[in-house]
Amino acid sequence: MQKYLLIFFTVLIAGIFSSIVLLKGTSASIASKKQYVAPNIIIILADDLGWGDVGYHGGSIKTPHIDRLSREGILLNRFYTAAICSPTRAGLLTGRYPDRYGLRSTVIPPWSQFGVDTSEVFLPQLLANAGYKHRAILGKWHLGHASRQYHPLSRGFTHFYGHLNGAIDYFTHEREGELDWHHDLEPSHDKGYATDLIAKEAIKNITTYSSESPFFLYIAFNAPHSPLQAKKEDLLRYGYDKNKPGFKQASGNGNQGRGNTKRQTYEAMVSNLDNNIGRILQTLEDLKIAHNTIVLFASDNGAAPGEGGSSGVLRGTKFTEWEGGVRAPAIIKWPDGFKGGYASNQVMGFIDILPTMLAAAGANVTHKKPLDGINVLPVLKDSNQQIDRNFFLGAGAIVNRDWKLVEASDENPRMKLTKDQFFHIEKDSIEANDVSTEAAMQYNKLKHALRPYKAIKADKTVPAYEQGRKGFIAPRNWQLKD
Numbered sequence: 001m002q003k004y005l006l007i008f009f010t011v012l013i014a015g016i017f018s019s020i021v022l023l024k025g026t027s028a029s030i031a032s033k034k035q036y037v038a039p040n041i042i043i044i045l046a047d048d049l050g051w052g053d054v055g056y057h058g059g060s061i062k063t064p065h066i067d068r069l070s071r072e073g074i075l076l077n078r079f080y081t082a083a084i085c086s087p088t089r090a091g092l093l094t095g096r097y098p099d100r101y102g103l104r105s106t107v108i109p110p111w112s113q114f115g116v117d118t119s120e121v122f123l124p125q126l127l128a129n130a131g132y133k134h135r136a137i138l139g140k141w142h143l144g145h146a147s148r149q150y151h152p153l154s155r156g157f158t159h160f161y162g163h164l165n166g167a168i169d170y171f172t173h174e175r176e177g178e179l180d181w182h183h184d185l186e187p188s189h190d191k192g193y194a195t196d197l198i199a200k201e202a203i204k205n206i207t208t209y210s211s212e213s214p215f216f217l218y219i220a221f222n223a224p225h226s227p228l229q230a231k232k233e234d235l236l237r238y239g240y241d242k243n244k245p246g247f248k249q250a251s252g253n254g255n256q257g258r259g260n261t262k263r264q265t266y267e268a269m270v271s272n273l274d275n276n277i278g279r280i281l282q283t284l285e286d287l288k289i290a291h292n293t294i295v296l297f298a299s300d301n302g303a304a305p306g307e308g309g310s311s312g313v314l315r316g317t318k319f320t321e322w323e324g325g326v327r328a329p330a331i332i333k334w335p336d337g338f339k340g341g342y343a344s345n346q347v348m349g350f351i352d353i354l355p356t357m358l359a360a361a362g363a364n365v366t367h368k369k370p371l372d373g374i375n376v377l378p379v380l381k382d383s384n385q386q387i388d389r390n391f392f393l394g395a396g397a398i399v400n401r402d403w404k405l406v407e408a409s410d411e412n413p414r415m416k417l418t419k420d421q422f423f424h425i426e427k428d429s430i431e432a433n434d435v436s437t438e439a440a441m442q443y444n445k446l447k448h449a450l451r452p453y454k455a456i457k458a459d460k461t462v463p464a465y466e467q468g469r470k471g472f473i474a475p476r477n478w479q480l481k482d
Helices: 002-033 064-072 085-094 123-128 194-212 232-238 262-286 350-360 377-381 440-454
Strands: 040-046 074-076 134-140 159-163 215-220 293-299 330-333 342-344 391-394 397-399 404-406 421-423
Touching: 040 085, 040 194, 040 262, 040 350, 064 262, 064 293, 064 330, 085 123, 085 350, 123 134, 123 215, 123 350, 134 194, 159 194, 194 215, 194 262, 232 262, 262 293, 293 350, 350 377, 397 440, 404 440, 421 440
Parallel strands: 040 215, 040 293, 074 342, 134 159, 134 215
Antiparallel strands: 074 330, 293 330, 391 397, 397 404, 404 421
């Protein structure tokens, strides 16, 4: 009897063990087949926000929501842009240096017929193939408005709310005397302060799209770009006195919303921008989708000279390739993708956004043209990693982790250089000491690395800013030609 009982229990135990192994195998199989859940992607781009205009860089302006994002996300300490607006926006959406399609030297003004070459493939076009049904741009476009072929809805976006030109009036939404505020292809007569309206539309879109994730939002605020105009309640936070006169605005700019000084008005505009960013981030929390939403915040270039902004400790401003013109405040957060709470010194920038977002989206796409940007997701996922690379800044300037070269050339007369400047940028971020003689080997190496970038030639180049301005009359409501 004992013999039979022993056999029975041996078989029983073997059966239980086999079942456990089978269950574990089934569980592992299910886990391995679990589909990757692509993140929502939100890119928030400020306009002309300087390095010293955020609280986390020691600025005097109140930016609690951006500061909180900096604590929760990854601070991108070496995030580079172009020195002006349109080139940064173009490189962001193409992953390619804007020199390749002739958009580096200036922006696209209202009277220009120029637009980004339609053979260039934009990020939303690629995300469409990765299952992103909703792909919206809210705010400033500035990449071509002369015909329908340059419109956001022709470049992969499914929704457009905002303005085609830069430097619109924040209250009337006009540029060159005509309404430049649109809902897709139609004029929008929505009333309100532009920054508030953009955030309101973002919240509306997030709420609608969240049930059909993943979605892509490119929120391109016009703030704090001129004309300097702020709401009264924001001005009051910075000591506005209605009994004192407002500052003198540049000719042709709107007078509504002027504070007592440019700086006061600028501060109020940045605080309003910060508040609206806070509203957007809170919406993600309320909808419980923040954990799998990538939020990238950056400025499109440095602070504009004479417009109230600050480069902080950095040298130079917008329009220059000094750090203050091309090194932007930037943060990225994605709780499901990587840990935050630290600063990254990886050299990266506007051209890296497209390949990085495609990698995060799990997109398996083939690019028609070679990219200049790189996927920096491995660095974001592992803070111990670094990617060695040279980053072209335009106008004879190039930078890498350790060194920066700014050539003396006529490509940027604003910098007024008579000789090359070479900096040990890792230790000298304020560009105080030219070490081209002391570090001659590194200087010559980087000068050689610059040559291929300087040799880039585009078939078509954006005309000089003033070309075509005389006698220009804006189209009614900035309606596009077919």
